[in-house]
Amino acid sequence: MVKAYVGIDVGSVSTNIVALDENYEVLFNYYARTNGQPLDAIKAGLEKLKKELGNNINISGVGTTGSGRQLAGVMVGADVIKNEITAHAVATTHYVPDVRTIFEIGGQDSKIILIKDQMVIDFAMNTVCAAGTGSFLDHQAERLGVPIEKFGELALTSTNDVRIAGRCTVFAESDMIAKQQYGFSKADIIKGLCKALVRNYINNLGRGKKLEPPFVFQGGVAANVGIKAAFEEEVGHEVIVPKYHNVMGAIGVALLAKEEVEKKKGRTNFRGFNSLQTDFVPSSFICTGCSNNCEVIKVEMNGTPIAMWGDRCGMWKEKVKRAI
Amino acid sequence: MKIGVPKALLNFYYGPFWETFFEELGMEVVLSEDTNKEIIDAGVRESVPEICVPIKIFIGHVLNLLEKDVDYVFIPRMVSINEGEIFCPKFMGLPDMIRHGLEGLEDKVLTCHIKSESDDISDYSNYLSIGNTLGISKEKIKKAAKVAGEHWKKFRNYNKNGYTALESYNLVYGKGKLKGRNNRKKGIKIGLLGYVYNVYDSFVNMDILNKLKELNVEFITFDMIDEDELRNNIDDMDKVLFWTFSNKLLGAGYKFFRDMEVDGVIHITAFGCGPDSFLGKLLEIESDETQIPFMTLRIDEHTGENHLQTRIEAFVDMLKRKKLKAI
Ligand code: SF4
Ligand code: SF4
Secondary structure, rough: EEEEEEEEEEEEEEEEEEEEEOOOEEEEEEEEEEEHHHHHHHHHHHHHHHHHHHOOEEEEEEEOOOHHHHHHHHHOOOOOEOHHHHHHHHHHHHHOOOOOOOEOOOOOOOOEEEEOOOOOEEEEEOOHHHHHHHHHHHHHHHHHOHHHHHHHHHHOOOOOOOOOOOOOHHHHHHHHHHHHHHHOOOOHHHHHHHHHHHHHHHHHHHOOOOOOOEEEEEEEHOOHHHHHHHHHHHHOEEEEOOOOOHHHHHHHHHHHHHHHHHOOOOOOOOHHHHHHHOEEEEEEEEEOOOOOOOOOEEEEEEEEEEEEEOOOOOHHHHHHHOOO | OEEEEOOOOOOHHHHHHHHHHHHHHOOEEEEEOOOHHHHHHHHHHHHOOOOOOOHHHHHHHHHHHHHHOOEEOOOEEEEEOOOOOOOOHHHHHHHHHHHOOOOOOOOOOOEEEEEEOOOOOOOHHHHHHHHHHHHOHHHEEEEEEHHOOOOOHHHHHHHHHHOOHHHHHHHHHOOOOOOOOOOHHHHHHHOOOOOOHHHHHOOOOOOOHHHHHHHOEEEEEEEHHHHHHHOOOOOOOOOOOHHHHHHHHHHHHHHHHOOOOOOEEEEEEEEEEHHHHHHHHHHHHHHHHHHEEEEEEEOOOOOOOOOOOHHHHHHHHHHHHHHHHHH
């Protein structure tokens, strides 16, 4: 039995789970769509972990991150529950200690994190505009009839520079059709799209920020060599894509869980694989206690509320704490 | 008579003075509510888009007071409290801006020029115009200003003893309790820089003070430091800034960085603030030189949607890790 530390990153688009051993080697690596069912996604991932490694590992620490981190944390009994900025920054600085700029592009959101001396000094997130995210690419790949996996390689074969006006998906699409009619090859157009995405991303998230090397590119989209090349062209510098680029959040929080457990001298809160059988029901309501009208999230276990958050005043959080 | 006092801008610094002053004059003091979403929305609606967020919020507070049927809203013209320096120009034009820019306030703005050599603004001559407007004798103004000044000094003493302005406010009114000092934790300590209306308005800053407490972080703000000490820290500059409170922040910032007594510095600034664009740059340079981490938090009018809390968490998480590794 080896000690393993588990990191769970529950985002709106994907749920990722990793397990690290004592020496930070990745033993297990899971990436699946959340499909609006975070609980099911976590269960499925942990089932798989149990099936593959359950007999060989001893789970010694668990951490959660992502937009569903609170829920996931309650469910598994996490040792740390951390925001995704910290989680990503911790993972990236683990692999590239002197990193200054992190580009992160996932399926439906993207972020930029600026680091100095291993400290987060600034970041920006984009959760509204699709033009700088993976879904933009998915969509265009489909239009062009090119499988998304081939997208990047194809872009690299282009020798022409085509400028696709890509302020938003709608414009990009019409411009792309126009450029196709001019007779540019698919490869050229795809390269143009990659550059448009990177331009959008930098305009949106990098505006007014000084972007310094080393650059690290991670998130689901980092697998796309076309985008990586477009980033390198844009910043005029090499851009590093880490091996486990699409599960960095989960890795970061696994590292944090390890640190946390070591600080507490080896006791984890992990509730065991059996906890997956417990019935958790999340719900939300708008509090009318004052004019702030917070959206409060509530999680019930077998009918009793065990966690609440989202209240600005902390009144609901307190209530649950006292009830337990 | 009901005098409305907006709980915004410098009220977090001079509130105890002004409230006491009007009470001493026998007025009923009506405070605006704590900043909330309605106040911000109303303020944003009624102000020009380019102006800084704290002024927008102030306007929201003025409107809130109008709803409370006050006879006057007190809006002083802050001119100078240090020779050769002024307040940010927005403070100097504030009474005019409100009187001419908002409906229903033409005859309701109660104002006076405040000019002084130090932070102590209790010289009664500052308030004679109020006596004229309200028909109150010079003698009474003199006495009220004196009592108010003493009250304010008590408040400042608490503040300078390490209590936040909010705690000091409660203490001086006999509420809240004294904490055992010297309870220095082994955790981390942050220098929290920002104008009082950015640091102490818990709604606009997403309750940063409590967030820091929750994270077990000790903090120190500029108002906890003696005025002279703030000044000493910028004495070696060829040229200081024009604006007094910006200089106070700069003095505090330099102290934090140079004395190495904090693990990191956070600057809370408001969207649209002119003076802070100078200040922020100076602080950044100092951070580079001293290697003490520095982060800027920008407050805007869309509170709740911004990532203030996450920013603080991420910054503090990394500071804690850094410290842990250093041991
Ligand atoms: S949770 Fe608290 S702050 Fe939010 S609406 Fe209810 S009472 Fe107001
Ligand atoms: S100092 Fe900045 S925030 Fe304060 S009033 Fe002036 S511009 Fe606005």
